[in-house]
Amino acid sequence: MTTLIHRLKTIHTQIRQAEINYQRHTGSVLLLAVSKTKPASLIATTYQAGQRHFGENYLQEALSKQQALGAFDITWHFIGPIQSNKTKAIASHFDWVHSVDNLKIARRLSEQRPSYLAPLNICLQVNISDEASKSGISLSELAELCEQVTTLPNIKLRGIMAIPAPSDNFEQQCQPYKTLYQAVKNLNKPELDTFSFGMSDDLNAAIAEGSTIVRIGTALFGSRHYG
């Protein structure tokens, strides 16, 4: 438990230091704690240390943790692949969705967003290093999907999310984020203010290239055990 709090502080220090090093505004990078496979008790501990934003990949797992943590004022982010039969529950139980990669899913999320809730914040997932993941649109599809999604009433398009191919070279880590950041700026839509860039192993490169949300799992909660 103390390890967790220590790691949380270390990540905050790393983020603040990267903001200074790369001339980013203080507080412009949000920490999203990625809690997939981790129990609700660890989320509670992290919450009590001040963390408010949590990210989950698997719907059923997320819903049971949300139920256990109902008393906590958590902002929930869905960051995993989305099947169309899951959109109703996602639209009802999350504040953000980072992994939208087609119009059909975006339409369903908008239609199914309950009217008593604020519009759902979404990011489009862009696949920049094609071999890394099956999810995400290509960069050439970004402008058109942005136009289409912007017209949907109950979702609010905020920006993009990316998971580049891993690299342990800083310059190589920066390159895809630089390309994506510029592509979004070229769309000339000031409402696109969110760059969901960076995980445990490339947080500095992501912040250097404009990240506003870093999604950190392993560096905070330790390695994951599936099964």
Ligand SMILES: *Cc1c(COP(=O)(O)O)cnc(C)c1O
């Ligand atoms: C699991 C996951 C993360 C966290 O990755 P770590 O390397 O453990 O920090 C971030 N983003 C997405 C989309 C994930 O699925």
